[in-house]
Amino acid sequence: MTSPTTVAGLEAAGGLELGPGRLADPRVAKAIELVWHEATLLDAKEYEAWERLWTVDGKYIIPIDPETEDFETHLNMVYDDARMRRMRVTRLVEGYSMSAVAAARTARTISRFTVAELDEESVTLRSAQVLVGFKREKHLLLAADLTHRIRFTDAGALIDLKVVRLVNSDGAVTASGFLL
Amino acid sequence: MTTTPVETGRNFAALAGTDRVAGQLYTDPGIFEQELEKIFYRTWVWVAHESEIPEAGSFKMATIGRQPVIVNRDRKGNFNVLLNRCRHRGASVCEVPKGKANGFTCPYHSWSYSLEGQLRGIPYPEGYEGVVEKKDMPLQRLRVESYAGMIFASFNHDIEPLEDFLGDAKIWIDRFMKQGAGYPIKVQGEHRFRFDGNWKIQLENTTDGYHFPIVHRSWMASVDAETADMLSFMTDEKAVTHALGNGHSVAIMVPEHVDLAEDDGTEDLQERFGHIIEELSQTMPPEQVRRIVRSMHGAGFNLNLFPNVAMSMSFFRVLRPVSVNETEIQHLALGLEGGPESVNRERLRIHEHFQGPFGFGTPDDSEAWDRVQRGAYGNQEMPILVNRGLGREEITEEGWKTSHVTDESGMREAYAQWKRMMSND
Numbered sequence: 256m257t258s259p260t261t262v263a264g265l266e267a268a269g270g271l272e273l274g275p276g277r278l279a280d281p282r283v284a285k286a287i288e289l290v291w292h293e294a295t296l297l298d299a300k301e302y303e304a305w306e307r308l309w310t311v312d313g314k315y316i317i318p319i320d321p322e323t324e325d326f327e328t329h330l331n332m333v334y335d336d337a338r339m340r341r342m343r344v345t346r347l348v349e350g351y352s353m354s355a356v357a358a359a360r361t362a363r364t365i366s367r368f369t370v371a372e373l374d375e376e377s378v379t380l381r382s383a384q385v386l387v388g389f390k391r392e393k394h395l396l397l398a399a400d401l402t403h404r405i406r407f408t409d410a411g412a413l414i415d416l417k418v419v420r421l422v423n424s425d426g427a428v429t430a431s432g433f434l435l
Numbered sequence: 436m437t438t439t440p441v442e443t444g445r446n447f448a449a450l451a452g453t454d455r456v457a458g459q460l461y462t463d464p465g466i467f468e469q470e471l472e473k474i475f476y477r478t479w480v481w482v483a484h485e486s487e488i489p490e491a492g493s494f495k496m497a498t499i500g501r502q503p504v505i506v507n508r509d510r511k512g513n514f515n516v517l518l519n520r521c522r523h524r525g526a527s528v529c530e531v532p533k534g535k536a537n538g539f540t541c542p543y544h545s546w547s548y549s550l551e552g553q554l555r556g557i558p559y560p561e562g563y564e565g566v567v568e569k570k571d572m573p574l575q576r577l578r579v580e581s582y583a584g585m586i587f588a589s590f591n592h593d594i595e596p597l598e599d600f601l602g603d604a605k606i607w608i609d610r611f612m613k614q615g616a617g618y619p620i621k622v623q624g625e626h627r628f629r630f631d632g633n634w635k636i637q638l639e640n641t642t643d644g645y646h647f648p649i650v651h652r653s654w655m656a657s658v659d660a661e662t663a664d665m666l667s668f669m670t671d672e673k674a675v676t677h678a679l680g681n682g683h684s685v686a687i688m689v690p691e692h693v694d695l696a697e698d699d700g701t702e703d704l705q706e707r708f709g710h711i712i713e714e715l716s717q718t719m720p721p722e723q724v725r726r727i728v729r730s731m732h733g734a735g736f737n738l739n740l741f742p743n744v745a746m747s748m749s750f751f752r753v754l755r756p757v758s759v760n761e762t763e764i765q766h767l768a769l770g771l772e773g774g775p776e777s778v779n780r781e782r783l784r785i786h787e788h789f790q791g792p793f794g795f796g797t798p799d800d801s802e803a804w805d806r807v808q809r810g811a812y813g814n815q816e817m818p819i820l821v822n823r824g825l826g827r828e829e830i831t832e833e834g835w836k837t838s839h840v841t842d843e844s845g846m847r848e849a850y851a852q853w854k855r856m857m858s859n860d
Contacts (some may be wrong), residue, residue, distance in 0.1 A: 317793060319624060328776070330624025330768050330783050332793045339788075342657040344794055354798035392807075393631075414568035425532070427627045427763050428792040430801035435793075 642845025682741025682852025692735025
């Protein structure tokens, strides 16, 4: 089979979305850099620095239903606005949560980037994340499809939306003292 | 003492005392195997809420012990619980967690079964002439009964009626359902997670008021003052646990919300629900608004039904023993069928805040239970204590052993039932 050569052809093929060449776009490069920076902060459990990466209206979501886009009317694992994020960070850093204190060490890799949307103000990236954790003699593995909408503001590039679709979202997910 | 039957192995019942149990109960694989046979394959086990299978043909998969079952509603409106195992060569006939179907067809050789489990079709039937009669090969049917929408099944067709088994727990099931505020209760979604520990650790936890302000300190710190105050039961004398018989118990954390239909009007509605009060007040009388909003956190108690389900304030907790040191938990979020959308959304957000693998409560519970399992391997002869409050336990006029909600009356009740069921007598 020959490869499609037009953007429309690629979209029809369902793979590369906005097509080749986008990863070289400086806005996209900046967005990817932010996504990787975010991953570094989460692995380091630098939650207060992580909280500063978000827009005021930013939503952080780990859905259960693999299909839904309507997170509001569905049960999620995480459905955070700025207020919930603030409380979540407090919980993770203040030392009263025994699961956060004893959280697994994690290393996550994010790759397979594609560009879903691109304009002057924002970039929407899709990617795959593989997280490996280790706690008390056991490794754990969490794989997910990610969507990040990165908004370029006067304060720099910020996360405006992050959706983490775990491949086992509707199965049993190990309760965790860390963030995805 | 009777002779130990060969097929059931050692008699473990003696390992449970009235106020302490041996650590082995969490760690011995032999005990676990007997628990499956003597408890999970013999008593009533919760499998579904009727809202999960709302129409004719609706089904869901469930598991009792290790055995896969299908729960469905047939065209007559009856509930069926069928072993999810083809009569031919044993393949599961359904691997869709939930949905609608006219029947179930085995993917291996296409033997097909009705919703009631009758074998309907065998491809190329000439090979079975004089060998197999379809009427002799239905899917194995379990006994099924329901109470107030809670569907239970049993492999034991001679078991007592469900209502007898539930006994006084029925009073509390009825009270629990009042959080619907006039609407039927529905399941809105579920969290599912596993922890590395024995199933009885979770069973105990549902009536363990003692751990709440310690394990859930970070959750308490994150909620509004009114909600934190509502759950400040440590020194509230009216917050009690009743042992209800047959292993069931109820832990009352919010005494003023035991019966949500009773409202003397003195309780201030929580400020956090201001936007909902405002919205509902446009179309509903004030009493109805109060009823719905006072029910937002659910009933004021956790009802623990032996062995596998709890009706816990605003959700159902379902446990499934996977192995001696692994347990799967589901937390089913509840809402109001046909009720105001904003109320159901708010209930989802409340549920997410505490429950689930990334909630503010569940991960800390899970960590505590993992620690119990790890510690219990140390000196397995050393007892696990469930004697808190023994000195202040009283019997109510209903005949319920009762102590403070931070005491362990509910656990003692569960272990008394465990002991009865594990006995070889």
